[in-house]
Structure formats: C-alpha cells, structure tokens
Amino acid sequence: AGADPTVPLPDRASIFADLTPAELRAVRDFLMGCPELGLSPSRGGTLAQNTLFLVELLPPKKRLALRHLDEGGPAPRRQARAVVFFGGQAEPNVTEFAVGPLPRPSSYRPLRFKGRRRVPFAARPMTQLEYELLHRALVQATEPLYRLLRDATGFWYHNCTDRCLTFSDIAPRGLASGERRSWFMLQRFVEGYFLHPVGLEILINHRDPDPHRWAIQRLWYNGQYFSSPQELAERYEQGRVAVARLSDHASQLLFSTYVPRGRFTTGTPTDVHGAKVCEPQGRRYRLRGNRLEYGGWSLAFRLRSSSGLQLFDLRFNEERVAYEVSVQEAIAFYGGDTPAAMQTKYIDAGWGMGSVTYELAPGIDCPEVATYLDAHHLYDADGPVRFARAICIFELPTGVPLRRHFNSNFQGGYHFYAGLEGHALVLRTTSTVYNYDYIWDFLLYPNGVMEAKVHATGFIHATFYTPQGQRYGSRVQSHVLGNLHTHLVHYKVDLDIAGTGNSFETMDLSFENIPNPWSPDARVVQPWLHRQPRRSERRAAFPLGQALPRYLLFSNPRQRNRWGHARSYRIQHSSHAGRVLPRGWREERGISWGRWGSGWGSRQQALPGASRGAGVGGGEASCRPVAR
Amino acid sequence: AGADPTVPLPDRASIFADLTPAELRAVRDFLMGCPELGLSPSRGGTLAQNTLFLVELLPPKKRLALRHLDEGGPAPRRQARAVVFFGGQAEPNVTEFAVGPLPRPSSYRPLRFKGRRRVPFAARPMTQLEYELLHRALVQATEPLYRLLRDATGFWYHNCTDRCLTFSDIAPRGLASGERRSWFMLQRFVEGYFLHPVGLEILINHRDPDPHRWAIQRLWYNGQYFSSPQELAERYEQGRVAVARLSDHASQLLFSTYVPRGRFTTGTPTDVHGAKVCEPQGRRYRLRGNRLEYGGWSLAFRLRSSSGLQLFDLRFNEERVAYEVSVQEAIAFYGGDTPAAMQTKYIDAGWGMGSVTYELAPGIDCPEVATYLDAHHLYDADGPVRFARAICIFELPTGVPLRRHFNSNFQGGYHFYAGLEGHALVLRTTSTVYNYDYIWDFLLYPNGVMEAKVHATGFIHATFYTPQGQRYGSRVQSHVLGNLHTHLVHYKVDLDIAGTGNSFETMDLSFENIPNPWSPDARVVQPWLHRQPRRSERRAAFPLGQALPRYLLFSNPRQRNRWGHARSYRIQHSSHAGRVLPRGWREERGISWGRWGSGWGSRQQALPGASRGAGVGGGEASCRPVAR
C-alpha cells in the first residue's frame, strides 16, 4: 500500500492534507452509488436534480488532532466534506455531509451546525449550468434591444460573432432572504471587458429551478428604468430614450488591456527585465507533502476549495505557535448610482474563492526560481479538476537587513560591524473571483514573525458613468465610473502560545507626572506601559475605524521566560479599512466579523460562523452566500 | 574649467548637489582666512575658542530654483551653510553663515531666522573634543569607585586595559533652557556594550567652556542616589550599598553580539546564502551626478550632513510632483526608572544624523548588485571626511506583481492573462546615531508611487534593570531593561502637483439611507464619498493617535484630467505611533511637529521649524538641539 497515492503521507502534516484526486473520486463514486441520494451528473442536466457540488477535506477536530500530534494518539479518521444540491425534491435544499473513512469511504452523515437551519436551495452558489441558463435568458431579453445596442455600442448580445456583449452579475441576489434575482450588467466583450459597461443593466428573477418560470423584472438604461425589454425597445424607436453612444470599439479597446504603451521620458531601459530573485546557492526551504519547513518554521498547509489557504500546526523550533491560521472570507461592498452598483456586496467565499486558483506565471506572479504546486478541486464539476501551478513557494530577499549595526570608533574606523540579510519565505496562491485577483500570501520570517497579507489586483468592478455617479467614485473613462468600495478580509487565527490556554491583553502608553528624584523642585512626565488584560470577549473586540490599542498580546501567563515575562505573541494589524455599512443594517448582519479590527474569544474556534461559515451554507437573510 | 571638479555638473539637478570635497575645503579656507572670525582648528584645542563646526550646501531659495528649472533663468548662486562655534568670546554663541559664491567664496553673511534668538553656546551639539574632556572627567569621577566597579563588574573605567567600561550619554542635557549637564550611563565595553549597563549613572555639569569648572552633581547606583563619588565609595566600603554583582563577562558576552549561535530544528540549510537580488539583464536606472532616473521618475538628491537624505525636483514623465521631500528629524522619547532612562529624549538631527552615514555592506545592507556612492561631510572635523559607500541605489524585485489578471474562460482555459512584475527603485542611506541605525529608504515605483520609509535597527537604548523598571519596559537580560519609547520621524513633503498652488482635501466614506429606485418599499444604505476641503491649517492637521481620514489628497483644482478630476496625489500614512508626551509639556513643545500624524500648511516651507530647524540651532528650552 506504500505506493498507493491514496495513502496519506507518513508525516504528521498529512492529517491536514487536501484530498488527492483519487480520494476526491472515491468520495464522488461512493456518493453517486448511494441510491437514496439520487445524484445525477451536474453537467448538462437541469437545476431540478440532485447533484454533488463540492468535495473537500473535512479537517479533523482539534482535540483529536492534538492528541495525535502531541500525545502519540492515533491519526484521526480522514474524512471528506461533501456539499449536495438537492434540487430534485419537493423541498429543495443544500446539505453538507461528512464522508469517510478515506481512502475508501463507507458512510456519510449530514453535518449540522448548532443554531443553523437547513440551507435553502435559493441560497446556493452559482454553477456553470445556471450561468448557461441565464445566458439563454439574456439572449431572449436582449433580442428586442438589438437596434439600440448596435446603434449605441456597435455590439450586441444575441446571435453575435465578433462584436459580442458579455455580462457581470451582481450579488446579493435580492433584497430579502429566500429571493434569487440578480442584476446583470452588460459589457462589450473585449480584453478587459470589466471596464466596458454599455449602460444597460437587467434584473432577472431566477429563483425557480425551472428556467421557463424565470422573469425579467426590470431594466436600467443610461439613467432610466424600464419594466421590460419591449418597453425599452419601443421607447427607443420612438426616440424617447437618452442614448449613450459609445465610440467605436477600436479606439476604446486599448485602455482596458495590459498591452504596453506610452513611454517614459527618462530614457532608462524598459525593454529588458529588471532585477530578479535568484538563488545562487540553492533552496533553503524544504517541502515534504504538505509540510513546509524554513529556518525554525514548520507548518502544514492546504488549499481549501471553498475558502483558500489554511495553515495548521505552525511551529517555531518545534514549539507550536498557532494551531490554525486560515483565510476565511473576503468581501467587497460598493456604493453607486446604477442599480447594479448600489446592489453590489460581494461575499467571495460564496464564489468558491479557494477554487479559482488559476495558474501563476513564473517570473511575474512569483519568481522564476519558485516552487510551483498544482491543486485539485472538485467544485461545480463532475470530477477533480487540476489547477496547474496554483501555489508557489519562494524565498524573498526583502531588500533590507533584518538587523545591522555599524559601531564606529569615531576615528574613521569601527569597533564592530554586523548585519543579517533580510529574507522571508512566501507561500502564495491567488483567487480570481471574476474581475479581481486576490493574491494571498503567508510570509515566514527567520526571527519568528509570520505575516498574512492580501493584495487585490486584476480589474476594478466598474459601472456605467452617470453624472450622479461622481458622488460614489471617480470617472476613469468617458463612460466608466470606478465605484468606491471597501474590501474586508477575515482570517481565522487560532494561536496556541506555549499551550492552548492563552490570555489576551493589550498594552498602551500612558503618561505619569512624578517628582524628579534627582532634582527636588522638578517633575518628570513620562510614559509607562499600561497593560490591560482583556478577559471578556466584549473587552477583547475592537471596532473597525477606531484606533487600536498599540500592542495586542496573546500570552500564556503560566509559561514564563527566564526573565519572568509570560510567553507571548503580538498581533500587528496593518489596515486603514473602516466599516462597510452602519452596524446592524440588513446586509451588515451577515458579516458581523467585519465590524471588528480584531476580535478574540476563547470560544472563537467553536463558533461555526468563524470556523466554517465561510463555505457553502453560512449567513442568512440577503447576506447568504452569494455567487456571481 | 570643464575638468575642474569644483565646477557644478551641467545638469539642472546640480543646483541641489552636495558640496564637493574641494568646495568644502574652499569654504573652510575662506572662513579660516577671515581674521575677524578668529577661527582655530577644532582638533586638539579647547572649548573656549572659535571653531568651524559644519559646512554643507545651502540649497537655493525655491523661487530662484524654479525660475532656473522652469523658466530658463540663471542658475541660482551656489552657496554654503557654515556653522561656527564662537566659544572664544565674551558671549559665546553658535552662528550660522551663508558663504558664497562657490566654487570660490568671497563673502559670508549670518543667517537669521525670523523670531529666533541667537543660539546660545550651551545649546550646541557635542564634539569629539568635548567627549574627550568628558572622558577625563569620568576618569576622575570613577577613580574612587575602582573597588566597587571591579568587585561588582570585573571592569573599571580609569586606567583600564582590556576590561574597560565605556558610557552612553543622555539628552536633553538638563531640565531648563541654558543648562548643559548630562547623565552618563556606564557599560562594560564589550561587543554590544549598549546591553551591558553596570548600574552606575553619573550626572556631570559641563556647561562651562573651561573643563576645570565642570562638576559631578549626582550619582545613581543600583537604585540609590549619591551626591559624590567619594560618598558612594565610602558607603561601599562600609557595606552600606546594595551591590549588583554581574556575572563574569565571558558568559555574558555572547548575548549582545551578532555571532551566529543556536540552531534551527528543521534541518533546512543555514550555511548557504539565501535568495538574492540579481540583475541578469543589467541596470534599468541611470545616475548622472546627483540626478537619478528610473522608469518615468527623475529626481535630484543630496545627503545633508545635519539631517540626511533630501530629494528635490521629483518628476514623473517630466511633470513635477514634488519640489522637495526630505528627512528633517527623528526623535526617540523614553520612560524608565533610572535617572538616565527618565531623562532620555533624543532628538537626532542634533547628533548630526546626516553625517553618521557609515559604510553599507554589499550583500547585507544592500544587494551586491547595488550602486554604492561615497559621501563627504565636514562635520566636527577640520576638513571634509570621506564616508565610503554611504548611499546605495538598487532595483528591488518586490516579489509580488504590480498588477495581474487571469481571465478564465471557465472551460479550463483563459480569455487573456496579463501581469506586470513588481519592482521598486530603492535609494538608501543609514544614520548610526550611537546605538541605533536608522535605515532611510526612498522607493520609486513604476506606477508613480513614491514611498518614504525608515527602519530603526542596531541596538536598543537599554538601562540597568530594577524591579520598578518593569513598569517601563521588558527585562531582556538579568541586569538589562529594554525601555519603552516612541520613535517619531519628521519628513518635509513639499508636493507641487501640476504647479505650486495646491489644495488639500480629505475623503472618507459616509453612509446614506435612500429609497431603493427599483423596489419602492425598500431602502438602500450605501457609502458615498465624503470630500472635505481643508482650507485652514488647523483643519488640515490631524493629531497623532487618532484615526486619520481615509484619504489625504493634494490637488490642483485648476488642473483637471480629461475626466474632470483635479490632478491629485494621495498621501498614505503607515504608522501606529502615538504622542510621545502630553501636549504642552515642557519637552514636548520643542517638537511640536510630533503632535500630528500629518500637518499641511501653505506656509509650511516658510516655517523655519519645519524647513531647517532640524539642523543646528533650532528649538528652545531644554528641547534645544541635543547631542550625545
């Protein structure tokens, strides 16, 4: 069995390893073979059938994992998490299952979370099939608008060949729980189509599993609302519509591409590559299965299809620092003047944020010398799909010494000089959630610092420019508004500093005014270290947009170093983001984690909303998991 | 004259170029030759004589520089700034002079700043000569303490050979304006002596130019105060002093060095170099004299001996973005339990922050492939001194793409992919102000972003550990306290966005609650862009420690881009520092810039405190320029 690729690696990290393609297939085959589930292949079917949507690792319970890692207990049973869309039943719903044991599953059981109802079918993520059906609905909706679209944009949607329109769909899909109606923004389908809205937005109700019952509810064109495509078409023919005539696409094309253009006036070379990361003496990190080692660091990692990178069992020189550090969720909430802009509140784990991990280009997305790893996702597909070069790992020269000191002798020489080169190991993946590419980095520094970092790049989510739109953003092209929005990202950080029983305290500087001990008439005003234990969760949560205490410390007060200080780790927060919505407003309630710059609780890892709500089936009301 | 090295380079940047060694010598020779100044060589003399302390470029007035740069006017007269210590007169003082024209100076005139009195002699920076005299005073002070020091530490100060003590001196040098009395902290003189305080601190009054009139005013040893060395020595002999016996230095030596020790448990290689910055296709920046060009960027730079790196005439694609961006000042204010710790409020420009630009080590302080430049300072020396490799310039691969997008076709392929490698050009110098090494970076990004960044490294300013000291820091060794302190850094940023007449506004998100235009019963709560012009300086200053507005924008409202937006630059602030002292407290008044996270004023560049106070002679009360 040693050569059987379905057998977990003989490393303690393997209990956190993602499912192999063989394991994914084994789970699929097992569930497809259970007649009571009544599963059909998802490709080419209808929405009104039962399909397997997602299979991924179900990580072991922390208690069992620690017993295995720390006390030599047995490896926890390896299990899968499977998400099934029950679309073919009287009461359609979405159900999550635990399936095991791997590699040869023999049973499943529904996963229920305390206090959470069954996930309604209308709250499910989008699928390729539903997009295909929506495409057909848009063909019908835009056929009457052919003349308007052709005249105004030179492009059309139905029956097009090279001058096609495409669309971006908006979430949330409604104004109240249980709705499933989405705004679609039409765009010229050219390179960088996100920046080519044509001014037409269409609201389709697609709640019913039967697409024949779908309905076009509203249209918005260049500032005006219409109740049907026919109404808009008629008014256009009557000349009663303000038409936004876009210039010919050829001249418009270039601005939205990455094609190099323009030139720098300085004459410095731009036709050669710039500085590169290279490894003249080879690699200084080690990768064994899903265990990564670098300097004192050792950790297990996985790429969860639903939410992204997860680190487990982080240790520095054998001592555990954190049990888990994971990407949980990313959201982007917008403001604007068009219905699509007003409505946009993307909650990206619902779009399979961990599954859209497309190829990293060596030399651009990561250095040429990086190690590239593939990922396999079974997400809205009938089997595992390979994502080549989904992850990269490399050592980065930070360009600044970690420490240095030049000790002058003040005679033109020195007593001593010493310096340490600055390096960090980078573990990276991306999530291209339609227009955005999130770049997810974890950085390991040789001095015991770990950094989680995210960049948002790609294209902005832009809407059609209207004069009133300036209240909500900046005009970036003749017909394009870059809408204001806030990105918030949620990480789960389960630190275990010298054990699992940690305390949290903050430290700030306060000032004191005391007599000067060496000059009786004088006084000393000076700072002192104001430590505040934060024993309750309420005292341990800090609202976004207010200045955080200077130091946030996790400690084990029962484990002290030789100078008497509690073993501690500091959390350093670097963000200038504020709230995305006023507290308590409808859509804000579904992302209550977004209220806090930092929230700590002893129960944090037991809260489903924090530990697993990022996947399919969390949330409520119109902030249910959304998809585009 | 073309080959004469004293002739400025024929580039417009040359008006900002630092003085050449020949120019420095010419200024020195000219002033030394003026009998009315009565200058003596500074080496080997006394404090009671007139000496030339500093010579550096006196940059041209902005108005004249712009007339030259933008309107083809004549190059402004090239002038030097010279600082003279008039110690040999009835009313000793410090005077600054403008000296010109270069390269062959023929006249000088005192530089007077509105509202500022003549700088008193007691407020001058320290010199090598004064340190030498203080060393002799400490020899006298410690001779009676020989037995105590030898017994307790194994080291002594006077007449020592290999087991010597050294000292750190503390600023400010007194409690009121006009004083010059400093605390000296004794340390074992081993590698990393900053971490080896022995528990003895001595207060010396060295105000009088005649060192015979200096006096030892106080001593502190291990928690107790004494009025003279004799008192401490007697009490020690009587067994009435609590002695802090330090362990033998051999076992104590290692911890304060950079000598590699310990090992990582993972077994990843540590005996080879890690990733490096390399330039397989050569350099993409150009250096001509003091003009640096990279991508669209072009700027002039200098390394001002008194304060550090200064950039002038920053342009992106020929358009000026800023007239000047300069390091002005760096301070570090402490709290603690010993008199030295309580008193420490370093104001580093007074320590010649721009002159302590020691050698950068290739491969550690900057990549091997960097360009290294020498600097020449005439600062507390009788002629120009060459500082080899004081500046480095290199292109850094940031390790993350500047932009990228992978546009999936959702069929396993893609519509388009594009990405741009991430790079920045780094211009770096360091200031080793005794224990600290500031690393000063300016980064130029190809997209028009410029970043100013400072790292503080080297050794902490540590004091002798006492149990009460824990209120003010962390114990880091048996007898060492790492004291809490705050670093603040002051940059002058004179943006000129599309001209000199700029406005300042802030932008934040506000929320609105409006009827939903496509669903009559519903409402939309969404953010909008709240722009606030900041017309008065009071409304344009933001106290440290409070959350800044989200966006700080400098604009030229009369220059608009083709979409109607005012040409603008955003300032992005990244710091979690708070106030160093309560507002208005004695020493806080001397660094009033430190109250503000950002302060903008149309008059900013005309305020001496902002534009030149960082040099010799600024400030007042006990927060006069200080030196160690």
Ligand SMILES: [Ca+2]
């Ligand atoms: Ca499918």
Ligand SMILES: [Ca+2]
């Ligand atoms: Ca924990």
Ligand SMILES: [Ca+2]
């Ligand atoms: Ca001198």
Ligand SMILES: [Ca+2]
């Ligand atoms: Ca300006």
Ligand SMILES: [Cu+2]
């Ligand atoms: Cu964004």
Ligand SMILES: [Cu+2]
């Ligand atoms: Cu510091």
